[in-house]
Amino acid sequence: MQGLIFAHLFLLGFFCLKAASSVVWKRAVMPANGSVRVATYNLRFDSMPDNITVQQTLAALPDPLTAPPFLGKTGEQPWSTRRIKVWQDLMSEGVVLFGIQEGLVRQVNDLATLLGSEWAWIGVGRDDGKQAGEFSAIFYNKNFIELREWDTFWLSNTPFDVSRFPGAGSLRICTAARMTLKTTSGPINFSYLNTHLDDQSDGQRRLGASLILQRARFEAFHSQGGPVIVTGDFNSPSTGTDSGAYMIATGALPPEPINATFAQTFAVPNGTLTNFVLDDLKAKAPRANVGGNFATFTGFNSPGDTASFTRIDFVFGGSNGKWTATQYKVGTSLTDDGVLASDHRPVFADITLQ
Ligand SMILES: *[C@@H]1O[C@H](CO)[C@@H](O)[C@H](O)[C@H]1NC(C)=O
Numbered sequence: 001m002q003g004l005i006f007a008h009l010f011l012l013g014f015f016c017l018k019a020a021s022s023v024v025w026k027r028a029v030m031p032a033n034g035s036v037r038v039a040t041y042n043l044r045f046d047s048m049p050d051n052i053t054v055q056q057t058l059a060a061l062p063d064p065l066t067a068p069p070f071l072g073k074t075g076e077q078p079w080s081t082r083r084i085k086v087w088q089d090l091m092s093e094g095v096v097l098f099g100i101q102e103g104l105v106r107q108v109n110d111l112a113t114l115l116g117s118e119w120a121w122i123g124v125g126r127d128d129g130k131q132a133g134e135f136s137a138i139f140y141n142k143n144f145i146e147l148r149e150w151d152t153f154w155l156s157n158t159p160f161d162v163s164r165f166p167g168a169g170s171l172r173i174c175t176a177a178r179m180t181l182k183t184t185s186g187p188i189n190f191s192y193l194n195t196h197l198d199d200q201s202d203g204q205r206r207l208g209a210s211l212i213l214q215r216a217r218f219e220a221f222h223s224q225g226g227p228v229i230v231t232g233d234f235n236s237p238s239t240g241t242d243s244g245a246y247m248i249a250t251g252a253l254p255p256e257p258i259n260a261t262f263a264q265t266f267a268v269p270n271g272t273l274t275n276f277v278l279d280d281l282k283a284k285a286p287r288a289n290v291g292g293n294f295a296t297f298t299g300f301n302s303p304g305d306t307a308s309f310t311r312i313d314f315v316f317g318g319s320n321g322k323w324t325a326t327q328y329k330v331g332t333s334l335t336d337d338g339v340l341a342s343d344h345r346p347v348f349a350d351i352t353l354q
């Protein structure tokens with residue numbers, strides 16, 4: 001009897017695993033013109049860890065035909081509950097490339113499990129350059145995107161070392177990738193940077209934006225003018241007292257002085273890309289195609305806690321161009337059961353790379 005139950009559990013686990021990796025949401029097709037759907041999603045770190053496996057969560061999903069108590073749950077739910085919704089939010093939109101923030105190693109591994117073998121990811125834990133702390137990882141669908149090179153730098157005064165900016169709440173990183181989009185009319189090289197700036201130190205955010213701007217400009221130079229995409233949680237809205245990082249990124253304020261070794265490593269020849277900035281794709285897509293919500297951060301008391309609503313998660317394109325933003329949407333994390341997949345919302349952008 002016990003053996004039978006175990007066999008049953010085993011089979012159940014097996015089928016769930018299989019289902020997870022073969023679910024076809026909105027199927028992305030090989031583009032003819034370089035279009036790629038990108039997302040950025042701050043997952044909220046796994047602050048209520050448990051030992052529930054992905055397979056256990058899948059096996060325990062409620063009957064989809066039965067209505068849950070409307071907004072029955074309130075506040076933050078464990079990652080083991082949120083992760084299925086995060087994955088569904090991304091996959092139902094046909095995303096082929098996305099950056100996450102706040103993911104601990106368990107979260108990154110869980111997403112990789114749910115995404116299945118068509119996907120791969122890059123990134124390191126910010127606290128040791130290995131597995132400790134939060135990852136600003138990049139996930140990509142291998143059917144459409146090929147990874148050529150990648151690295152991580154720290155958003156501090158010593159960017160090539162595992163390090164924290166004085167006064168910052170945490171160590172902060174940027175994951176930088178050189179990738180190739182496969183299209184039916186040939187490959188397109190591009191660079192992609194994904195980051196999470198500090199929540200406490202405006203100085204860190206300004207320095208972080210300055211380092212990222214320098215690196216993004218170098219990527220544009222390195223790729224002979226190829227497209228550069230930057231996503232992230234900047235903890236910096238476009239206006240107000242905390243807007244310094246956004247303003248530096250978009251050219252409204254000059255960059256801050258950065259580490260000389262970094263500046264030299266990622267220097268471009270004088271007279272090249274002199275006015276390079278990052279363009280906010282929300283302002284570049286045709287207005288009719290900009291939809292969804294305004295705020296990208298809601299907190300876990302949504303929808304009541306309107307005071308914390310802010311737009312701090314962005315998708316940028318390097319001002320050297322070679323891209324067209326065709327669509328932009330801030331999604332939602334809240335479902336009828338009251339579960340918020342995260343205290344942030346996913347941000348989606350359709351970009352046509354040239
Ligand atoms: C590229 O093609 C997609 C459909 O495949 C379309 O939605 C998009 O607007 C096109 N991009 C441009 C810049 O025309």
Ligand SMILES: *[C@@H]1O[C@H](CO)[C@@H](O)[C@H](O)[C@H]1NC(C)=O
Pocket residue numbers: 049050051
């Ligand atoms: C998870 O499992 C480990 C090892 O079995 C145990 O030490 C830990 O306390 C468990 N954590 C929780 C939250 O149950």
Ligand SMILES: *[C@@H]1O[C@H](CO)[C@@H](O)[C@H](O)[C@H]1NC(C)=O
Pocket residue numbers: 157158159160161259260261262
């Ligand atoms: C710049 O960064 C490098 C590598 O992280 C470090 O060795 C060097 O000391 C830094 N320079 C200054 C002036 O802090």
Ligand SMILES: *[C@@H]1O[C@H](CO)[C@@H](O)[C@H](O)[C@H]1NC(C)=O
Pocket residue numbers: 148180187188189
């Ligand atoms: C992409 O970059 C690689 C170098 O990393 C280069 O060999 C290749 O020719 C480039 N492809 C295109 C389409 O520009």
Ligand SMILES: *[C@@H]1O[C@H](CO)[C@@H](O)[C@H](O)[C@H]1NC(C)=O
Pocket residue numbers: 270
């Ligand atoms: C580039 O310009 C700066 C200041 O305009 C100057 O200090 C530097 O020497 C120049 N570098 C080269 C390689 O010409």
